[in-house]
Amino acid sequence: MAHFNFENELNSILRMDGPLSRGPGMRKPKTDCNQSVNSSLNSSTTAKTPMKNLNRSLGPGKTPSKTPKSGGKPKTPGKAPKTPNAGDRFIPNRGATQFDLGHFKIMNNTTDNKDDELLSPSQKEYQRVMAENLNGTDVMENKIISYKQKAPAAPDGHQSNLRVLYSACKNPSSAMKKTLRVIPQVPERILDAPDILDDYYLNLLDWSCNNLLAVCLGGSVYLWNAASGEINQLLQMENQDDYIGAVSWVKEGNYLAVGTSNGDVQLWDTAVSKRLRNMTGHASRVGSLSWNSYILSSGSRSGAIHHHDVRVPQHHVGTLMGHTQEVCGLKWSPDGKFLASGGNDNLLNIWSNQFDASADTAPLYSFTQHQAAVKAVAWCPWQPSIVASGGGTADRHIRFWNCNTGLCVQSVDTKSQVCSILWSKEHRELISSHGFALNQLSIWKYPQLTKVAELTGHTARVLHMAMSPDGQTVVSAGADETLRLWKCFAQDEQKKKVQKSVGKEKSSLSLSSIR
């Protein structure tokens, strides 16, 4: 019985449909009914997911497929059979029911379409889009209005502050990249240095600010022009047995001081290859030299350090007697306040720049911690009172001293004889050269004292080092009679750019105030 009841009901719906499609007057209650269903459907969806419906995208691909589904009208007949006025059970086993529903649907749609044709296509489209996007708030009852006059524009050239903030953050990432600097593991160039003396206590290499590298090979001094590759012999000792113990360029780069095995200190004008002075006074060979403007200090095998004023005839203006054995490391601090001297007596002495001719001047500090000869001495370029010193085979330590307090700041065991130390001007690093067993150059971070790199290649101990005037290249001279040029302190590309564009940056930064 229930089936028949249901069928009857369906028929009555279909029959009702007939007159409705013909008479426009009768259609009104039906559309009202549809609308109410619509709104109820819509309101239920909004209650669940208001977010998605409120601001739906206008994607053209989506809309056509959705409109028939979201119409809501096809659902209405589906609901009708469910209403339980026809019996207590519903057995959905009849394909014919589905067919009728489909028929009903088609009929219904065609009638609606006829009605919609009254609207222009653009209006229809507008309604459809609005319905689609504003599902939830009944479109037809809403107005979206805005003030006709538009807001005044932001002043010309105004940029969002955040933009400045974000773009400003992009630049100073060089700190990270610094640590990632690639240090070439092979020398840039290898030069032959025949007959270079294998003597730990001498200083046979110096690089001038005019890019001339002075190298002592036995009894002669050669100048190698690093820019052109030209080689000139500056001098040759007359006596076959004499040799050069030390060379040092004056800061201006036009004069070269030369210490000889017979205790003379000579001054050479390299532009004309002519000897200007010969300053005597040392009892033994001169193995170390250092300039402090017009004062040339020389250290001798006798343990004496002489100050020579190169401007006056009586050049010998001071004597420092702090060492009992050969002075092999001698360096003035960059500000000219201190002189550091290292000797074969395992001492590192710090002297002040106040001296007189009498020999009883005492050192400011005398450090005794090294267990071997102190040859490697270097002053920190950015902290004028910090000096680094390295000990020989029995010691193998690099120690850092603060000359204002007289304390050992730090020390590191290098596990090898320390022959020479240089500080980088570009990076917060220093390089040390070593003897047995690896004959390597080590680059250290300061003050962390972590090893950045090891440069190997020399087959005998690396006795001397010098730095190019631009601070990027280090030349090392080994007992294997080679000079090797290492480009280990290459300047940061990014930093270079920053330096170039400093002017531009300043102007743009002044415009932007970062909150």
Add this chain to the structure above:
Amino acid sequence: MKYVLSNLNINFISAFGINSILYQRGVYPPESFTRTQKYGLSLFVTSDDELNKYLNAVISQVKEWLYSMTVKKLVVVIKDVDSNEVLERWQFDVENDKTISKENGPKEKSEKQINSEIASVIRQITASITFLPLLEGPCSFDVLVYTDKDIDVPESWGENGPCLIENSEEVRLRSFSTTIHKVDAMVAFKKT
């Protein structure tokens, strides 16, 4: 009575909400804003004359509609000046409690409570600049008001499209309610 309580809400939406958005998103230069204390927060309000004139004109009208409870949504749209593309859409859904009439008074809610709710919304606007994409070019803004259909549109106002963002991402902010209105805040922005 009704007017006084509603005022809170209106002040928020109009003056401080819009101003906060304009300041935080850098639509106008920060120099043109002055600091004021409101809702226990320091807020930035524009001191630009022309902008103030514009905002006052908009706000006075919106106020009227809010009093008559015909406003459904208030939307601040940030557009790119050059391409006219909508980049951000700050939407404040206003739910009017129409059950209130002169006979049964508004629901009880202290002013302090309302203030703290508003303050939390403003804080969220401020915090949202951390996840919103950077506004690259110069931008302008527009205020859209969704009203009842039967409202009389003044001459200086015109109908507008919804200014939706294609392929947008939405973040719902806190809602707050006064005794008369309930406001849901939401920001939509272009997915990047």
